Amino acid sequence: MxxxxxxxxxxxxxxxxxxxxxxxxxxxxxxxxxxxxxxxxxxxxxxxxxxxxxxxxxxxxxxxxxxxxxxxxxxxxxxxxxxxxxxxxxxxxxxxxxxxxxxxxxxxxxxKPKHSPLPESAPEGLKIIGVDNFGRESVADFLVAGHVANDYVGKVMVDALNAQQGEHGSTFFRLVPSGHRLSRGMADLV
Structure with missing residues (x-):
């Protein structure tokens, strides 16, 4: 040896x-x-x-x-x-x-994914969306940021956006998995 x-x-x-x-x-x-x-x-x-x-x-x-x-x-x-x-x-x-x-x-x-530098499949990505703060089904969700780096970064961004908006603002920001389906508001209701 x-x-x-x-x-x-x-x-x-x-x-x-x-x-x-x-x-x-x-x-x-x-x-x-x-x-x-x-x-x-x-x-x-x-x-x-x-x-x-x-x-x-x-x-x-x-x-x-x-x-x-x-x-x-x-x-x-x-x-x-x-x-x-x-x-x-x-x-x-x-x-x-x-x-x-x-x-x-x-x-x-x-x-392991072929031809990827990552040693395993990456976890599902994250995105930040804006939703109606008053729960109105007629108001559509919207994408604020896609491909958020990780949970920590996403939470910091969401907290900052919600602090800027204030609790009485019309939009509430959420961190969701990238596969989350956005509500289309009225289009989903008709």
Whole structure:
């Protein structure tokens, strides 16, 4: 058995995904960025900070893969030092854990949307609608915002809209699943 961690990951990759997916650069990119984002999220990075960094990095010239790998390892080691974690121990623990989940990971991979960076089907989206504040069936609902990023953002937007409208305004704003059917008001009644 090899002492090199990278070489000990390969048999697990082949057991879970087979050779084709194990060598798929696009898939490996997506899973790497997913795990890197999960690490910084767990360490207090905000979604806004992550988006700012994505824009910053993709606004610069493309780097050299070998040098960027070195940069990832150096900055991971520096982060682990800053937070008091042993990156080698964490890697060994995770490799042992994922070996116990080969069947579950295979099933997740089989259910994954083809050609998608997302590791699973995205949850149903959200939208914000305006409805009649007085419950009149003759007044149509209307779309305010589609493709709302997440429940938190949607609730903040709805609360702000309702605060601006006031409790006696004619419209009440709601966060609903993207598949929610809007009332057409009078058109639904005739």
């Amino acid at each position: 090899s002492d090199k961690f990278q070489e000990r990951v390969q048999p697990w990759m082949l057991a879970c995904f087979g050779e084709e997916i194990s060598k798929d650069r696009i898939e490996r990119n997506h899973r790497f960025i997913e795990e890197a984002l999960e690490l910084v999220q767990a360490n207090g990075c905000t979604q806004s900070e992550a988006h700012q960094l994505v824009d910053y990095v993709f606004g610069r010239p493309i780097g050299d893969v070998h040098q960027e790998i070195g940069g990832v390892l150096v900055t991971l080691a520096a982060l682990c030092l800053a937070i008091g974690e042993d990156m080698h121990k964490a890697g060994e623990t995770e490799l042992a854990r994922v070996w116990t989940k080969v069947e579950k990971i295979r099933a997740k991979q089989a259910a």
